[in-house]
Amino acid sequence: MNSNLASITDPSVEAALSTLETGLTQAMKVRTDPLSNLDRLRVLQRIESVVRALPALGLELIAQIERQWSNNDFATRNVTDTLADGLRISPSEARGRWRAASELAHRTTIDGGTLDPALPATAAAQRDGAIGAAHVKVLRQFFYQLPTCIDTTTRASAETELAAHARVLRPDQLKKVAERLEAIINPDGTFDDTDRARRRSFTLGRQGPDLMSKCLLVADPELRSYLEAVFAKLAKPGMGNPEGSSAAQLEGEPDPAAVERDDRSSGQRQHDALKTVARAILSSGNLGQHRGLPVSVVVTTSLQDLENAVGHTDPAHGPSEVFVSGPPVVTGGGSLLPMHDLIRMAAHAYHYLAVFDDSDGRPLYLGRTKRIATAGQRIILHARDIGCTHPGCSKPGYLCQTHHREEWAHGGGTDADQLTFACEPHHRLVGSSDMQWATVPAPVGHPTPGRTQWIPPQAVDSKQVPRINHYHHPSEYLAPQPHPPDRESG
Template sequence: MRDTSQVDVADEPISRAEELVGELHRITTELQAVDLTQCSDAALVDVAAETERAIARLGFAGDRQIVEATERDLPRKTGHRSVIQFMTHRLRVAHPMRRRDQMSATATFPSLTGEPLPPQHPTLAEAFADGRVGSAHVHAVLDVLDQIPHAVDHDVKVAAERQMAEIAVDHTPADIAALGARLLALVDPDGTLADDTDRKRRRQLYVNRQRADGTAKMTANLTPELLARVTMLLAVWAKPGMNNPDDPESPCGSVEDADPEAVEAAAERDTRTPAQLNHDAFNALLKAVLDDGLLGKSHRGLPTQLIIKADLDDLVREAGFATTATGTLIPITDLIKLAADTQPWLAVFKDATAVPLYFGRGKRLATREQRLVSFARPDGESCSTPDCGIAAAHVEIHHAQLDWGLGGLTDITDLAPACPKHNRLVGDQPGQYTTRMVRDGPDEGRCAWRLNAEPGAPPNPERINRRPDIPRRFAEQLKQVRTDIH
């Protein structure tokens, strides 16, 4: 462990930290070669989970050691010009800048008098120290918290930190960014994060100079209104097999208006990337708009229009955000401007559950109306599968209580939104999902998913997509913070 090439340290006693690190390496060596076939299935799952937890805890321990080394001025003493250089070359830290941000948020630093100061984000630090979140989770949370303006009240910031730490424990780093965007809308319901003046000032679309091959790069900052329209348009035109300029038999226009067999055949020949799909769809869309003005009639049962749902309280306050069927958040102030040309619908739900009691505008429910009431539900803006964020514009309607082929009913209380991928994964085989509608309790009206395990293997728990719980849980966190403070 020690470098004895320049200094004779043979007479120095070995510290407990050195002993622990040496023991850690011995344990790690043994763990790398241990016979895993002796573990039962349940034991192996636990061993793997606890190993990942230990990795996260070691990250927290490593940060503490870097803080101590910095306090002792070891970067300079070892010949490095900065802490970052010391971390990069001496400690072999892969991403020193991000590691520094992680330490700043979760590590304990001494004050000028030597007393330890609490971490900047104590709840996140506690979860990190316990191994319930890893470095990637920490960075995802910090990216969200850094967007909270300084003008926000202290208690709101503390509640947001607690809420994001709670989210990090149960979600992937990729999910944290999406869920954090929803939290930011709650933290700043009046739009101080980006008011109308800022959005107008930032809006831009650049078509850069043509390259030698004739192509050009286009970059843009879109207002929420334009973003909502663009995402809806791409949802129905940028599908594999559609609007392919290299395939003369590729259907043009909206996928909902094309022959399904032709689309399927063209999709098998389609080798374009998602970005190329978007480009070709945008090109075809503009051509259709300019030539014929066509946008298609429907998409997965939803009308090809800007479909938005908003909370009545937010409309009354003229603050907060509404949600489109493509998952885009639109400020209420912008929604009010669009309301003059909208077709209003009313949905009424039982208490605070997702059980619809009434939906309509004076006509009998039909397929399209069922799609709209599914989106209107508190949990209807995305796929009901846990950790899935596919927006309502891209989902199918899943017979969650009982499959249609087994006699299930197409009643709205038995249906749940499911993206095509997860809808196809429902079945009774290992690796597939079993679903049911929750009939009572706080999750009444929501769809529970269970991943099927092999016979004799440890069963997996039922899970529910908790994305819609963020507003409620944040309100509870804020109330608790204010109680603690005041």
């Protein structure tokens, strides 16, 4: 077990956890090779029961933290970030546990009374170690999909019955039972506007090793009708083919030769149509401004990266077509963009490109097609900070405010080297009181000079060790450090 974990002030809780940890340590030392296979399976069943039950205790703790939340307890701005940093889990997993706690942990009334969990039978089965995370996922998804017209009594009866089945069935078997029960409860498939509004969503997945992103869209009827109209025009064979001469064609009909050359699948044509629509609306200028910049694509690269980009011809596309390769560049949304796409997008001249010297971080080129001087300062921050500079924060630059590292009221300047990115919740943490954070630039001689250091209040860190956010600069985790690195999170 991890011997560095802090002790609990309550003696009874500390004793219970110590007993649990001691038992686990003893179990880890047990030799199981003399056992029969039947006994090995029984051991696995006992272990599985413990593993399934422990999350129930964790969900109760999460619900209690939520109910008694105070911004003075942690350096983080909400329960999700506190769980992610404190347990060293991803923000998405932290959000999942927080949502599960809202349904599977006990609740408190306004006058301090205790209520059963929203899914009481499911919560009881989890506490008993009878069901695991996969069972819980099936049960929660079942109730998420039920229409709002189903009355409370029917919901309660369904939850009791499904939880009982979950105690004896595998998750895949339970899913079949849930699907059949849903068909019985809602035989006509009745859903209203409230149900559709609740289920609408768009999830932009993470980029894979090839920089491609998988997206999940649940479209309401109105959005579907818009997409059908767009695809009818722009996803026709020969229209908007990036590999043909009709790439820019938006009017009229593609000529028969272009249709003949178009070997894209239907899905590929629809993908390219969406890209055409997004590029057209960004180029139109009709989206206004976002945090001081006209809505556009902001890209960061360095002079060395541009100079080192390798151009070559592809025999498959003829000797006249040149392709550029090099390290991917970073956008204001935190995603990676291939170098050849950057060069091609620059031809549209509707995006921002900041070029910096690798050696000293000095801005060498600031290219833009829009107006206002303060926009240039934000572009420099996109290039230097990429995203929020608060330790451990993952918010990209598009979602950040511009912060004076030395407060304007205290004489701080508005020069680019005196500004930094901070998302709105973390921006509110900065101030001059004993309970607030301070921000200063990293000095000359520091491994990352000029970057923003966040100094926590004594309530968070009695030594007030400066911290730098390395999240948006992952290569810094791999770089050799001449001295112990700044702490990243509390």
